[in-house]
Amino acid sequence: MGLKQEIERRRTFAIISHPDAGKTTLTEKLLLFGGAIHVAGAVKSNKIKKTATSDFMEIERQRGISVATSVMGFDYRGHKINILDTPGHQDFAEDTFRTLTAVDSVIIVVDGAKGVEAQTKKLMQVCRMRKTPVIVFVNKLDRDGRDYFDLLDEIEEQLQIQVKPLSWPVGEGSGLKGVYNIYNESLYLFQGDKQEVKKGVEINDINGSELDDIITKTSADTLREDLDIVREVYPNFNRDTYIDAQVAPVFFGSALFNFGVQELLDCFVDIAPSPLPSQTEERQVSPYEEAFSGFVFKIHANMDPNHRNRLAFVKICSGKFERNTNYLHVGLNKKLKFSSPTAFMAEKKSIIDEAYPGDIVGIPDTGNFKIGDTLTSGEIMHYKGLPSFSPELFKYVNNADPMKSKQLNKGLEQLMDEGVAQLFTNKMNGRKIIGTVGQLQFEVIQYRLLHEYNASCQYEGIMLHKACWIKSDNEEQLNDFKKRKYQYMATDTHGRDVFLAESSYVLQNAQTNFPDIQFFFTSEFK
Ligand code: G4P
Numbered sequence: 001m002g003l004k005q006e007i008e009r010r011r012t013f014a015i016i017s018h019p020d021a022g023k024t025t026l027t028e029k030l031l032l033f034g035g036a037i038h039v040a041g042a043v044k045s046n047k048i049k050k051t052a053t054s055d056f057m058e059i060e061r062q063r064g065i066s067v068a069t070s071v072m073g074f075d076y077r078g079h080k081i082n083i084l085d086t087p088g089h090q091d092f093a094e095d096t097f098r099t100l101t102a103v104d105s106v107i108i109v110v111d112g113a114k115g116v117e118a119q120t121k122k123l124m125q126v127c128r129m130r131k132t133p134v135i136v137f138v139n140k141l142d143r144d145g146r147d148y149f150d151l152l153d154e155i156e157e158q159l160q161i162q163v164k165p166l167s168w169p170v171g172e173g174s175g176l177k178g179v180y181n182i183y184n185e186s187l188y189l190f191q192g193d194k195q196e197v198k199k200g201v202e203i204n205d206i207n208g209s210e211l212d213d214i215i216t217k218t219s220a221d222t223l224r225e226d227l228d229i230v231r232e233v234y235p236n237f238n239r240d241t242y243i244d245a246q247v248a249p250v251f252f253g254s255a256l257f258n259f260g261v262q263e264l265l266d267c268f269v270d271i272a273p274s275p276l277p278s279q280t281e282e283r284q285v286s287p288y289e290e291a292f293s294g295f296v297f298k299i300h301a302n303m304d305p306n307h308r309n310r311l312a313f314v315k316i317c318s319g320k321f322e323r324n325t326n327y328l329h330v331g332l333n334k335k336l337k338f339s340s341p342t343a344f345m346a347e348k349k350s351i352i353d354e355a356y357p358g359d360i361v362g363i364p365d366t367g368n369f370k371i372g373d374t375l376t377s378g379e380i381m382h383y384k385g386l387p388s389f390s391p392e393l394f395k396y397v398n399n400a401d402p403m404k405s406k407q408l409n410k411g412l413e414q415l416m417d418e419g420v421a422q423l424f425t426n427k428m429n430g431r432k433i434i435g436t437v438g439q440l441q442f443e444v445i446q447y448r449l450l451h452e453y454n455a456s457c458q459y460e461g462i463m464l465h466k467a468c469w470i471k472s473d474n475e476e477q478l479n480d481f482k483k484r485k486y487q488y489m490a491t492d493t494h495g496r497d498v499f500l501a502e503s504s505y506v507l508q509n510a511q512t513n514f515p516d517i518q519f520f521f522t523s524e525f526k
Pocket of ligand 1: 022023139140254256257
């Protein structure tokens with residue numbers, strides 16, 4: 001198969017949801033269809049349980065398991081599917097944001113009874129920012145939920161995207177009878193089974209009496225009426241508007257009962273985009289270019305101190321990646337060769353000889369890589385799209401063992417390279433401040449500094465509301481601002497100016513009083 005065909009058959013995506021909506025269950029059912037796993041429950045172990053918030057050891061144990069499942073590849077109907085796993089725990093939201101930079105599309109799982117929840121809205125903001133095509137899967141139809149039209153209104157409003165149902169449920173909760181597939185115009189009857197993959201019963205004539213016989217005349221009439229409304233209210237499905245991230249197709253089903261999942265998958269492989277062009281600072285790169293290029297979007301550290309190497313996850317953006325070939329690490333301006341790149345097929349990790357755009361390869365790393373690094377066949381370019389988000393929790397980090405300051409600095413530097421948190425240095429007193437999006441990260445850092453770097457740190461509270469990057473063409477105003485706010489000015493690890501706002505009030509005032517200064521809430525700005 002040539003490069004073109006390899007690219008066209010790839011579908012690289014992430015499933016995102018608010019915790020408990022059914023992401024893990026859906027992932028598992030998709031893997032069952034792909035034949036990548038054979039029993040339900042195999043993916044479950046990857047999940048960081050909500051009860052584990054303060055049980056850091058448990059989280060690390062689970063993180064260990066999660067390497068194997070952080071990318072799940074399988075073949076389905078001639079397509080190569082790559083599902084990128086995202087941590088459900090909201091303290092790892094930053095990881096999820098970064099993973100979203102490596103996918104070409106997204107499936108959002110919404111709990112049919114609970115509707116759109118907070119985390120889903122946040123993740124959707126990232127999709128919107130990146131114009132990522134999304135499909136919505138309304139899950140848990142086997143439970144009594146909301147009126148379906150109300151739910152669709154809520155999705156449109158809360159996720160700020162037009163929707164287009166491509167399937168429609170017959171009944172709900174205990175009265176669930178089936179789902180009509182609008183996309184391929186057939187009805188699948190509900191035959192719940194948690195373990196097995198069963199095909200639904202297909203009925204092709206929605207107006208025939210056969211349907212009345214099977215689901216009763218009342219249900220059949222309701223379905224016909226509902227479908228009339230759907231046709232009237234929602235525009236005809238047009239793939240371009242989906243690829244353009246203007247319209248989100250919606251599917252209904254029950255992941256637990258494996259219902260509506262295959263319809264989702266079948267339609268997904270048809271309509272979801274194959275690898276799309278990616279943007280570097282210098283130019284746009286087409287996946288079809290012969291020369292290889294890719295970027296590191298995730299680094300997974302090995303927690304075992306005896307095996308310190310890490311795994312860098314590289315998303316291939318163009319050309320063919322080959323084992324034992326020299327590639328340019330642009331950041332280091334150094335040629336590197338990789339003898340054991342790994343690919344992920346559901347539960348298994350194996351060494352591969354080649355990989356194509358859309359694929360993720362894991363590269364064992366002894367400290368060469370940082371999140372965001374670009375690899376190329378020789379061209380000097382830098383992939384964009386791995387923003388750091390302005391953190392919301394802050395602490396001073398102090399060295400608790402003066403004999404180990406070298407270890408502490410090295411540890412902090414490497415953990416920041418992995419993207420565990422962000423480090424700022426206060427300009428006035430030179431003190432280091434760690435900023436995170438979740439409380440758990442502070443524990444993670446302290447634990448890992450001790451166990452991996454033999455360094456100990458202590459935290460000291462600091463009252464801050466937000467850190468934001470600042471920039472202005474009005475140099476005088478910028479200098480004036482920096483002078484006045486001297487004690488609240490810091491630099492990030494790239495040496496860029498960061499304003500540490502004590503409260504939203506202070507931030508608002510600063511924005512009003514210094515109109516020529518731009519305040520940025522992600523690190524990726526121009
Ligand atoms: P998440 O990854 O989005 O956090 O959700 P997960 O798949 O773990 O699902 C959360 C809970 O919802 C699980 O129950 C799961 O079994 C259940 N669930 C998922 N899909 C459906 C569905 O279609 N219908 C119904 N009724 N339930 C569903 P749990 O009790 O938390 O876990 P478990 O003991 O079942 O493993």
